[in-house]
Amino acid sequence: MSFTLASWNVNSLRVRLPHVLEWLASSDVDALGLQETKLIDAKFPRAEIESAGYHVVYAGQPTYNGVAILAKRSRFAEPADVVVNNPLFADDQVRLIGATLTPLETPQQAFRFISAYVPNGAAVGTDKYDYKLRWLTALTSYVKQQLAKTPRLAMVGDYNIAPEDRDVHDPEAWREQVLCSTPEREHFQALLHLGLRDAFRLHDQPEGLYSWWDYRQGAFRRNRGLRIDHLLLSTALAQACTHSSVDVEPRKREQPSDHAPVWAKLNLNQPLPI
């Protein structure tokens, strides 16, 4: 009984819907967190996604932000207990959605799935950077609370943090810049210390595999990227994770998102520890 979980910042779902539908059809994904849908709920392409065989829950706002969770209908019950945003953090931006996903065949394997769009932070020392750090502090409190209630947790998303120098094409150029600064990296480590694992680092990985490349300067062609999109798995789920990677193929298309989807495969054959 294996499940593939994934995350993708699509930078406008209106523009990227064909990419998402093709990727779902070709990649065998069971649950997908989306970020930067940039759609109000009234404009969300619910019918198209349901026709593709997925449950979907979503929350958006005009122009900016917006998150969603897709779950394959042949494998999961309707997503339950949907929560939008962090109850511990008053936020007028829509950057978080969580739901409980229950496998149809093994309902005892239900887990909490969160799609997160961490603020970008603009530049170190700006108001947006302060907001990012405050947002992350509140996220850590919330995840701690969630893990106490639900030991099976997958929190996926655009974290806008490259955790280590090996996640950066040019670490010296990015030293203490936004996405790579020490305070941001400490926040990422704080999440791991709660009992989450970075799925990508559970396995041997090739060097230079990133999840975001600037649209400018031919950054993708030159692989000048950062690994800022992550799947964080609670220890209970991390034990079941057999593979994890980034699929760079969608980034090669015409009119791509600047982010590539990241994924992890979980083998839930054995009963999971509580």
Added chain:
DNA sequence: ATGGCGCGCGCAGCGCGA
């Protein structure tokens, strides 16, 4: 490392992302 990119909004050019 700033831009030069691409998005939304809305119909020009700006805010924003990372």
